[in-house]
Amino acid sequence: xxxxxxxxxxxxxxxxxxxxxxxxxxxxxxxxxxxxxxxxxxxxxxxxxxxxxxxxxxxxxxxxxxxxxxxxxxxxxxxxxxxxxxxxxxxxxxxxxxxxxxxxxxxxxxxxxxxxxxxxxxxxxxxxxxxxxxxxxxxxxxxxxxxxxxxxxxxxxxxxxxxxxxxxxxxxxxxxxxxxxxxxxxxxxxxxxxxxxxxxxxxxxxxxxxxxxxxxxxxxxxxxxxxxxxxxxxxxxxxxxxxxxxxxxxxxxxxxxxxxxxxxxxxxxxxxxxxxxxxxxxxxxxxxxxxxxxxxxxxxxxxxxxxxxxxxxxxxxxxxxxx
Amino acid sequence: xxxxxxxxxxxxxxxxxxxxxxxxxxxxxxxxxxxxxxxxxxxxxxxxxxxxxxxxxxxxxxxxxxxxxxxxxxxxxxxxxxxxxxxxxxxxxxxxxxxxxxxxxxxxxxxxxxxxxxxxxxxxxxxxxxxxxxxxxxxxxxxxxxxxxxxxxxxxxxxxxxxxxxxxxxxxxxxxxxxxxxxxxxxxxxxxxxxxxxxxxxxxxxxxxxxxxxxxxxxxxxxxxxxxxxxxxxxxxxxxxxxxxxxxxxxxxxxxxxxxxxxxxxxxxxxxxxxxxxx
Numbered sequence: 001x002x003x004x005x006x007x008x009x010x011x012x013x014x015x016x017x018x019x020x021x022x023x024x025x026x027x028x029x030x031x032x033x034x035x036x037x038x039x040x041x042x043x044x045x046x047x048x049x050x051x052x053x054x055x056x057x058x059x060x061x062x063x064x065x066x067x068x069x070x071x072x073x074x075x076x077x078x079x080x081x082x083x084x085x086x087x088x089x090x091x092x093x094x095x096x097x098x099x100x101x102x103x104x105x106x107x108x109x110x111x112x113x114x115x116x117x118x119x120x121x122x123x124x125x126x127x128x129x130x131x132x133x134x135x136x137x138x139x140x141x142x143x144x145x146x147x148x149x150x151x152x153x154x155x156x157x158x159x160x161x162x163x164x165x166x167x168x169x170x171x172x173x174x175x176x177x178x179x180x181x182x183x184x185x186x187x188x189x190x191x192x193x194x195x196x197x198x199x200x201x202x203x204x205x206x207x208x209x210x211x212x213x214x215x216x217x218x219x220x221x222x223x224x225x226x227x228x229x230x231x232x233x234x235x236x237x238x239x240x241x242x243x244x245x246x247x248x249x250x251x252x253x254x255x256x257x258x259x260x261x262x263x264x265x266x267x268x269x270x271x272x273x274x275x276x277x278x279x280x281x282x283x284x285x286x287x288x289x290x291x292x293x294x295x296x297x298x299x300x301x302x303x304x305x306x307x308x309x310x311x312x313x314x315x316x317x318x319x320x321x322x323x
Numbered sequence: 324x325x326x327x328x329x330x331x332x333x334x335x336x337x338x339x340x341x342x343x344x345x346x347x348x349x350x351x352x353x354x355x356x357x358x359x360x361x362x363x364x365x366x367x368x369x370x371x372x373x374x375x376x377x378x379x380x381x382x383x384x385x386x387x388x389x390x391x392x393x394x395x396x397x398x399x400x401x402x403x404x405x406x407x408x409x410x411x412x413x414x415x416x417x418x419x420x421x422x423x424x425x426x427x428x429x430x431x432x433x434x435x436x437x438x439x440x441x442x443x444x445x446x447x448x449x450x451x452x453x454x455x456x457x458x459x460x461x462x463x464x465x466x467x468x469x470x471x472x473x474x475x476x477x478x479x480x481x482x483x484x485x486x487x488x489x490x491x492x493x494x495x496x497x498x499x500x501x502x503x504x505x506x507x508x509x510x511x512x513x514x515x516x517x518x519x520x521x522x523x524x525x526x527x528x529x530x531x532x533x534x535x536x537x538x539x540x541x542x543x544x545x546x547x548x549x550x551x552x553x554x555x556x557x558x559x560x561x562x563x564x565x566x567x568x569x570x571x572x573x574x575x576x577x578x579x580x581x582x583x584x585x586x587x588x589x590x591x592x593x594x595x596x597x598x599x600x601x602x
Contacts, residue, residue, distance in 0.1 A: 122409060191446035195508070197407055198442075199459040199515060200435035209458065214449050 060295050067293025074297075077247070082279040083287040087294050089245040092262065093162065093269035094301075097241060098231050100166035100265065101173055106223060108170075109177035110212075116178070117185040118207050137175035142235040144172045149239035163265040165241025169230050176229070180222030184215035217317040224309035228302045234273035242268035243278050272298045355380045355519050355549035356401060356438070361415035361425075363396050363405060370396050373415065374575040376568055378519070383541060383550040385560035385581065388570035389601060394553045397570065398521050401551065402438040403431055419519075436463060439512035443524040445504035447496035447511070452488050455496045455507055456514045463515070474514055482510035483540050502533025509540065520544060522552040526559065538563045557597065561585050569593045 067073055076086035112133075120126040148168030158164045188211050196206035212219070246260055246267055253261040261267070270278070276294050279287050354377045363371040371393040378384050386394040396405070403424065405411045417425040424434055436459075447455050456478050457471045465471060475492065479485040484506040488499070496507055505525060512520060522541070526534040541550055541563055554560050560567055560581065567584040569577045569592075577590045588594045595601060 189446070191442055191444055192448065194404070194407075194442060195446045195448065195511075196459075198402060198404060198435055198440040199512070200432040201459060201462055202432060205462055209462075210448055 057299065060292065060299055064292035064294070064296025067289050068296050068300075070293065073290075073293055077249070078245070078275075078290075081244075081282075082275060082290065083282050083284055084290075087272065087275060087290070087297065089249055090270050090272050090275040090294070091297070092249070092251075093241070093245055094231055094271040094273075096262075097162055097166045097169060097237075097269060097271060098227055100162065101169040101230050102223065102227060104166065105170045105173040105177055109174050109181055110219075112174070112178045113181035113185060114207055114212075117182055118203055118211070133175045133178050136171075137179060139172075139175075140235075141172055141233060142238075144168055145236040145239045147171070148236065153240055158266065160240070160242030160268040161266045162241055162269040165237045165269060165271070166265070168236045168240040169233060172233065172236050173226055173230050176226050177223065180226065181215070181219050184218035184222065185211055187218065188214045217313045220316055221309045221313035224305055224312065228305035228309075231271075231305065232273050232298055232302055234271065234277050237271050237274050238277070241270065241274070243270055243274055244268055245270045272301075353380045354378065356417070356419045358397075358401070359416040359418065361397065361400055361413065361417060363393070363400055364412045364414075365408070366410045370573055371400075372573050372575075376575065376578060378549045378551055379566075380518070380549050381545060381547070382565040383545045383552060383563050385564035385567045386551065386553045386570060387555075387557060387560050387567060387596075388576075389596065390555075391572075392570040393573045393575075394568075394570040395523055397575075398523055398551060398553050400425075401519070401521055402435050402440055403429065404440065406431070432463075436515045437517050437519065439515060439517035439520045441505070441508050441512060441520065441522045441525050444528050445501055445508055447499070447504050447507050449495070449497060451493045452496050452499070452507060453492040456511050459511065460514050478510040478514040479507075481513045481544070482506045483536065483543075484510055500533070502529050502536060505529060505533065505537060506540065509537075509544075513544075517548065519549045519551070522550065522554075524553055524555060527555060534559070557585070569596065571596070 073086040074091065075088050077089050078087060079085035116126065116130065120129070145168060148164060148171065152158045152164040152167050153160060192210055192214060193203075193206055196210055197203070201209075248260050249262040250258070250260050251262040254263070255261050256264050257266070258264060259267050272294050276291055276298070280291050282288075357375075357377040359375050360373045361371065361375070362369065362373055374393075374397055376384075386398060388394050399405045399408075400413050401417060403413075403417075405413050413425055415425065416423045419434075419438070448458065450458065453475055456475045457465075460471070460474060465474065476485060476489075479488060484503060487503060488494075488507075491498075496504060499507060505528075509520075509525075526537050529537065538559065541552065544550060552560075552564065564581045566579065567581045568575055569584065569588075569590070571592050577584065577588065577593050584593070585597065588597060
């Protein structure tokens with residue numbers, strides 16, 4: 001009796017284990033299948049996005065590369081309201097405004113970020129400031145342009161000018177930079193601050209001599225990347241720097257009030273992106289070629305900013321860790 | 324390889340020798356720093372209740388207890404580092420060099436030169452070994468190449484690191500091993516010539532051999548200073564310290580000669596902690 005019972009129990013048990021085994025095998029199979037499907041879907045999405053981006057870049061280069069290497073395109077001024085000639089002044093104006101923007105926005109952003117990370121007490125004012133910066137960083141650039149037009153061009157009487165444009169770009173750039181620098185400073189380990197304070201150094205000394213240097217690679221990368229965005233900006237400039245460069249610029253003149261002096265910040269200026277916008281509507285085939293050439297030029301410049309950001313960031317990081 | 328092993332072994336042996344020697348030493352009895360009814364609050368949370376302790380020059384005092392018992396909080400009060408934590412408040416008297424330093428008038432920058440601190444994770448700066456040491460002294464007004472060079476050598480010798488790094492002072496501190504980095508942090512502290520050094524679990528991120536090297540070093544440092552160490556390792560406390568204070572749930576429960584604390588505890592909670600009833 002007991003032997004029969006025992007064999008029955010054993011049989012039942014072995015059946016049970018077999019069932020469990022089968023369930024487990026099924027589960028593994030199912031999980032494996034899910035994993036394969038997920039891998040396939042994700043790869044497909046990435047491939048699709050890559051294809052989009054690459055074909056866009058390739059198309060613009062294909063359309064514009066001829067003009068880019070056209071003699072005089074990079075060195076001559078535009079003629080006939082932009083439909084003929086080159087984009088030398090637009091290229092210069094873009095870089096000049098970028099330079100002015102960075103000169104104004106980097107110190108202010110650095111100060112703001114240092115204050116928010118190292119000094120700002122917890123409280124409503126700090127919270128409001130942080131929220132304001134976040135909101136500003138996603139403000140549509142055309143709104144920044146409108147504001148810049150009303151305040152700088154009209155109220156301050158700067159009219160359409162390089163400086164109006166640069167200040168509008170500054171407003172557009174500061175929130176982005178503050179956030180980048182804030183992040184870079186927050187990523188420096190707390191132990192570095194503690195080390196400074198425990199040796200009787202002030203917060204300021206810690207910030208200047210330890211925290212900013214440690215955050216420098218990330219800060220520089222952030223600045224250069226933001227420069228790429230500023231460089232390609234059009235909407236904020238339409239009403240501030242204007243839609244035309246002077247017909248003739250004199251780069252050797254140091255008479256800063258002359259309307260033809262290249263360095264005069266109160267003369268109107270036109271960035272590459274605005275130039276594209278302006279002459280895109282012109283019907284002539286030659287104007288279209290200039291549009292594509294300018295687009296290709298803009299893209300190559302932004303690409304170079306991105307590469308420069310990587311290279312410089314890596315170089316700084318390397319120099320600081322392995323000196 | 325074998326050379327390295329030998330030097331490790333000899334450093335271990337030294338550590339045992341000096342350890343015993345200093346433990347047997349009669350201390351000066353001179354109080355370097357003392358607290359009277361120190362309480363610490365984080366916001367509404369009363370993290371440390373009225374603690375009064377004396378720390379003597381020439382001695383190592385260990386602060387032990389389970390996690391969250393208030394021992395690190397207490398340690399960070401001694402150089403007023405708690406002031407750097409938002410919402411943290413310290414009451415009571417902390418007597419140092421004949422004055423109460425727990426006042427708003429106290430000059431933190433001067434104070435922290437003479438009360439040094441070494442942290443749990445080695446935290447050298449992203450600078451060269453040389454710069455790591457001269458950075459703070461320079462900010463505090465030490466100038467002159469010769470003077471700084473001498474300070475670097477003295478401090479590195481004091482931290483038993485000179486022989487290992489003397490040929491690569493311009494190399495990044497990040498290239499050193501964890502144990503070497505921690506000794507560099509000690510050297511950096513020594514460069515300010517402190518008479519009290521606070522160690523906040525200085526060996527918890529280190530391997531056993533580096534740990535013994537640091538313990539050995541603490542024994543030497545204690546000859547002319549007061550050393551206070553927070554440690555999770557009871558073995559470490561019993562190996563290095565002359566006196567031990569046991570903290571539990573924000574109270575300083577028992578304080579005495581290390582030998583007495585570990586062999587004849589009077590408080591039940593300390594007894595339970597030592598026998599492993601909780602940790």
